[in-house]
Amino acid sequence: MLRIALVPGDGIGTEVVPEARRVLEAAAATYGIEVEVEEWDLGAERYLREGVTITEDEFTRLSANDALLMGAFGDPRVPGEEHVRDILLGLRFRLDLYVNFRPCVLLAPELSPLKRVKVPVRLEIFRENTEGMYVGMGGVFRKGTPQEVAIEEDLNSRAGVERIIRAAFEFAEARGRGRVTLVDKANAMRNAGGLWRRVFAEVGEGYPEIEQSAVYVDAMAMDLVRRPEQYEVLVTSNLFGDIISDLAAELTGGLGLAPSANIHPGRHAMFEPVHGSAPDIAGQGRANPIGAVRCVALLLDHFGHQEAAERVEQAVAAAIAEGKTTRDLGGGFSTSEVGAWLAEHVSRSGAGAT
Ligand code: NAD
Ligand code: IPM
Ligand code: MN
Numbered sequence: 001m002l003r004i005a006l007v008p009g010d011g012i013g014t015e016v017v018p019e020a021r022r023v024l025e026a027a028a029a030t031y032g033i034e035v036e037v038e039e040w041d042l043g044a045e046r047y048l049r050e051g052v053t054i055t056e057d058e059f060t061r062l063s064a065n066d067a068l069l070m071g072a073f074g075d076p077r078v079p080g081e082e083h084v085r086d087i088l089l090g091l092r093f094r095l096d097l098y099v100n101f102r103p104c105v106l107l108a109p110e111l112s113p114l115k116r117v118k119v120p121v122r123l124e125i126f127r128e129n130t131e132g133m134y135v136g137m138g139g140v141f142r143k144g145t146p147q148e149v150a151i152e153e154d155l156n157s158r159a160g161v162e163r164i165i166r167a168a169f170e171f172a173e174a175r176g177r178g179r180v181t182l183v184d185k186a187n188a189m190r191n192a193g194g195l196w197r198r199v200f201a202e203v204g205e206g207y208p209e210i211e212q213s214a215v216y217v218d219a220m221a222m223d224l225v226r227r228p229e230q231y232e233v234l235v236t237s238n239l240f241g242d243i244i245s246d247l248a249a250e251l252t253g254g255l256g257l258a259p260s261a262n263i264h265p266g267r268h269a270m271f272e273p274v275h276g277s278a279p280d281i282a283g284q285g286r287a288n289p290i291g292a293v294r295c296v297a298l299l300l301d302h303f304g305h306q307e308a309a310e311r312v313e314q315a316v317a318a319a320i321a322e323g324k325t326t327r328d329l330g331g332g333f334s335t336s337e338v339g340a341w342l343a344e345h346v347s348r349s350g351a352g353a354t
Contacts, residue, residue, distance in 0.1 A: 001034045002303060005065040009043040009087075011277025011333075012287035013071020019289035019339025020069060023312060024296045026150045026343040028300065031308040033300070038065075042087055044075030053086035063095055063268060067299055069274040076279050085136075088272075092129050097262035097270055098160065099167045100129035100241060101298070104248035104258055106228075107317055111253035111329070123248040124177070125243025126168035129262055131160045134238045153326070156192040156237070161199045168205045168235035168267070180204070182214040183236035183244060220244060224251060249274050253320075256288025259295040261302065269302055270310050271295035285334040288326040290316055293342055303327065315345040 004024070008017035021037060028035045040062065047053050054062075062068060068091070073084040088138045091097070106112055123209035138151035143157035165182070172180050182200045186193025197214055204212045215223065224231070224244065228251055236244065258274035273291030281287055294316060301309035318324075324341045325331030333341070 001317070002067065003036050003038070003065045004299070005038055005040055005062050005068045007040045007042050007062075007068060007087075008071040009073045009277065010045075010075045011072055011279050011282035012095070012275075013043070013073065013277055015282070015285065015287045015335045016273065016289040016292035017069065017071040019335060019342070020292035020296050022339050022343040023293045023315070023346055024069075024299070026346040027296065027300060027305075027308045027312055029142045030311070030347055031305060033305055033308060042083075043073060044078050044083055047083040048077060053083040054090060059090070059094065062091070066269070067301065068148040068268075068270040069292075069295060070270060072273065072275060072277040074279070076276040087137060089134065091270055092262055093134075095268040095270070096130055096264045097128045097268055098128065099263040099265065100127035100164055100238075101124055101125070101171075101263065102127060102241070102248070102258065103262045103298075104245070106252040107320055109258075112251055112318070114251060117251075118229050121252055123224070123228060123231055123252065124171070124233045125241055125245050125248060126164055126171070126233065126235040126261045127161060127245060128164040128236070128238050129241075130238075131155045131157060132238030154189070154192055154237075154239075156195055158195060158199065161196055162203060165196075165200055165203045165235055168233050169210065172183040172210050172233045173207055177210070179211040179213075179232040180207075180211075181220075181231055181234050183217050183220045183234055183240055184214060185217050185240070186214070186215060191285060192237070200235075219246070221247060224248060228252075239274070243252060245274055254288070254328050255291065255318075256326065257294070258295075259291050259298050261298045263302070269299070271299050285336065286326055286328075287335045288328050289335050289339050289342075290319070290325075293339070311346055311349065312342075314349065315342045318345055 008014040073088045102125040104123045109117050133154050135155045137153035141149040184193045184196050249255045255275040260274050262270040297309040297312040323331050
């Protein structure tokens, strides 16, 4: 029995998560996977209503699930984004979900805004998820005066750097990927950069069959546009991973297609699309649910249900090939029409599966 907490959150999160749920339930029924799903009301509405982001008790009960499936957090009515930090970043940090895995796979050249792109493009980003510029260390001094100073510390521990680099190499080895690239800014940020490069070289020694290199993040931004097909697994810090994952998503069909997994191997797993709450299109039924649906594939894969996971990915590929998509991909379907089509495809094509 897999116990899964669904937290739709804000904006289009509330539109895409029900579609992910539909596909999850279709896959579970088809493949005989027992799931118990519970929906949670956390997000801006609740915060504005009650003045509470997440309680200790909720945190404890949420983390007792096998997996969490989140939508998105962020609402123009909460300009300080405090609920985003407490709920989303709070769970990542407090559950020590140090692997943020963000695969961006180009299914067909015409999905990319790049003119000369060749398939396959398969960028699999391992973003460090518990340290870096996100730890909130530092402070503000002389606030509101012309002499104001704001310090945001970039924390990089050897243990933290080592475990994400090792996760990237382990994944590459297990899945037969030939190349792992470290993305950093070691020329300007020598302290952190030096640590990442030393640890990358040390850990990399254990994987001599895998090609290894380090690329500065500015050059990586350029090269991902110039020749994305030459990269495979990328490993990087929290902030650089955030930025290059939006870029990689857009190069491979758009933010609407990109899923992510936040994992502490052996302990906790939380899945969420890479995109945010998209206030510009929220409430219109136009959000692409595929990023959220692909989170279901990552979830199934994580719990050893490879066949069901592949079936979900096949349904996504079929929807795209047949134009059963939302308008960001040029289709005329609404969010729920895409979800219904995908769920139906998973049920239909999986019939007879055990
Ligand atoms: P965003 O990802 O919400 O939107 C960026 C652009 O992509 C928008 O034009 C949007 O319409 C489009 N887009 C995103 N998802 C889409 C989808 N599924 N289908 C079609 N189009 C899609 O980024 P933003 O505008 O910078 O952020 C909005 C809010 O979301 C902010 O409060 C931000 O902090 C938050 N945010 C949350 C998460 C998260 O919860 N994981 C991630 C990113 C941003
Ligand atoms: C993401 C988001 C978050 C991040 C924000 C909402 C704090 O952009 O999941 O990519 O920066 O990690
Ligand atoms: Mn982001």
